[in-house]
Amino acid sequence: MIEALTFKGDTIAVFGLGRSGISAALSLQAGGAKVWAWDDNEQTRNTASAHGVKLADLTSADWSEIDALVLSPGVPHELPETHWSAKCAKDADVPIICDIEIFAREVMARAPERRPKIIAITGTNGKSTTTTLIGHILSQCGRDAQVGGNIGRGVLDLDSMHDNAFYVLELSSYQLERTYSLKPNASVFLNLTPDHLDRHGDMKGYEAAKARIFDNQTREDAAIIGVDGPEGKSACTRLIAKNNRRVLPISGRRSLGRGVCVIKGKLYNVMDKRCEMIVDLTKAVGLDGEHNWQNAAAAFAAVRALGLDAKAIGRAILSFPGLEHRMENIGSVGSAKYVNDSKATNADAVAQALKSYDNIYWIAGGVAKEGGIESLTPYFKNINRAYLIGDAAPDFMATLKDKKIPAKISGELRMAIMCATRDALASKAKNPVILLSPACASFDQFKNFEIRGDEFRKLALEIVSIYDRERANAAIVKGAA
Incomplete structure (x- = not known):
């Protein structure tokens, strides 16, 4: 577990006691925060209490004493209707965050040379496959890969931070809209199709939430963007124009002048000043289907941007067993x-x-x-x-x-x-x-x-x-x- 030491002495409200809520509450308690945790469901509260979470009825709390509200990703703070806990927080000028923000603050509290590497992945489709594939590649190449976020283990349930760790995080739009401090070494934006529009209002709001994954990156960081769809192309163009980070386009179906692309099943590295065929994805049994080609390109770009050997990455891709229940x-x-x-x-x-x-x-x-x-x-x-x-x-x-x-x-x-x-x-x-x-x-x-x-x-x-x-x-x- 990652202890939330940056919140030591603060009073933190936690609403929504599912997996991420329990994880956040226990992390905050371990780090020395005073936690007031609640859920509308009595059975859920009882389960959290059995895990050691300290409960407090937020419906009658004095919100002027609260320093932050950790709100479960599934609970709306604005659309389609503001939850009562979010309204209480806003009325008291209490910031609303999520477990990813707690994690991000813990990373940034460390000296720059002691921060673990962060790879963050978002998109409408392919997030879980890409996240798991990146974790597999890192492990096969001898790195300590901690995989979680919106998949598998909650981010604060991952192993304690150390200098050589790699945290590979699948992030939903719900998590990103409440995250402010995350600075990934490599951010992956796979694609965007209409989804969760009731929560974000429209496609513009949905895209804005996803694009927050790039907000804090600087020149030493990599922004990896799928350009097989119009939203990805425009996002790529905007980031290139800003000229404040390394932008790497990826495609699963067409050639690119730079970045990583897949043509007729063969993955080409165009990141390193020349075009080099790395791996034949038609031989990767865990990546059946052309829709997985862009996922593989994204995974290659992310780990190559962080210095892993290209040929070793290719071998790891071929050994990927695939994701349970997904082809x-x-x-x-x-x-x-x-x-x-x-x-x-x-x-x-x-x-x-x-x-x-x-x-x-x-x-x-x-x-x-x-x-x-x-x-x-x-x-x-x-x-x-x-x-x-x-x-x-x-x-x-x-x-x-x-x-x-x-x-x-x-x-x-x-x-x-x-x-x-x-x-x-x-x-x-x-x-x-x-x-x-x-x-x-x-x-x-x-x-x-x-x-x-x-x-x-x-x-x-x-x-x-x-x-x-x-x-x-x-x-x-x-x-x-």
Whole structure:
């Protein structure tokens, strides 16, 4: 845990006692702050108290005694409606911050030569993959990589700071809008598409929140920007014009005069005064799909900007196992492979998987999102057969029947994977893919997408084990004949 020593002696209110709230409260308490923590939910308060968090009812607090409010990222301080705790803070001129700001102040309190390296990643899509990939590269290259923020461990739950540590942080717009002191050595801005507009008002507000990742950088820092979309291009142009930091454009689909780009699956380094092919991403089993090419370019640029060897980075990229539940390769039976994409809970996410493979035996369904799967029509040509589960099965069946895509209602995941495996192995299709990419939430049959993905993985590995055992037995019998 990182102790928040910069707040020693201060009275800090903490509202929202989920993962980040509990983490912030315990960090502040360990650093010597007086913590008043609260949540609207009694059960959540009880859980926090059991972890050692000191509770105080903020609805009746004297806000003139409070030095700062640490507000959970999911609690709005302005739009769509100001939460009562944020209103109390504003009325008393109490600054509103988040756990990332606490972390940033701890970093900046250290002497410059003793500060750990910070790599911060944001964007609408690809944050988790890029963050995890950067952590993997650093670890493979012998660095102490601490990965967290909006993924995995909360930032203040990461290991205590030391001079040689690298903190790799996935940051959401909700976190960035309440962070003021963060100065990343490398900031990554992947892309921007409409999301969370109720919270930020419009695309301009959403982009402004994301762009805060660059605010405190100086000439020795790197700003890495995906330029495959219009928002990234304009952000790149603006930062280059300021001429106060190293700006590195990245692209997953076109050549660049400088930066890092991927052309037909090959990643090129154009950062070091010459163009050098580093790695063939089509051989990176943990980065299936063209949408991952920009993620790989971003990861390369970030760690190369901090001095890691280019060839070593390339080798580490090839060894990346991928992210759980995001086009995760599980194993194979014969020529058919299993891919767990349980995180794909909407059609936009499923599109990335469907356009990445041919000869798909598609498992989909659950609790449908608005719009269904109609938007996936351009990718239906890659589906050999669909196996539908959960509440959405009848509606999905109607859509697929209308598009003349063979499909059946399997009901539950076990039946779906068994039928998909049987059909894939019986087919003459080249390298068939048994793909769980549900286009749905999970809560009709599973608590969350992680449990759904874990069940798919368990079932797939059971089938792989049986298949391998039967092949081994057949070989033994043949050898003994």
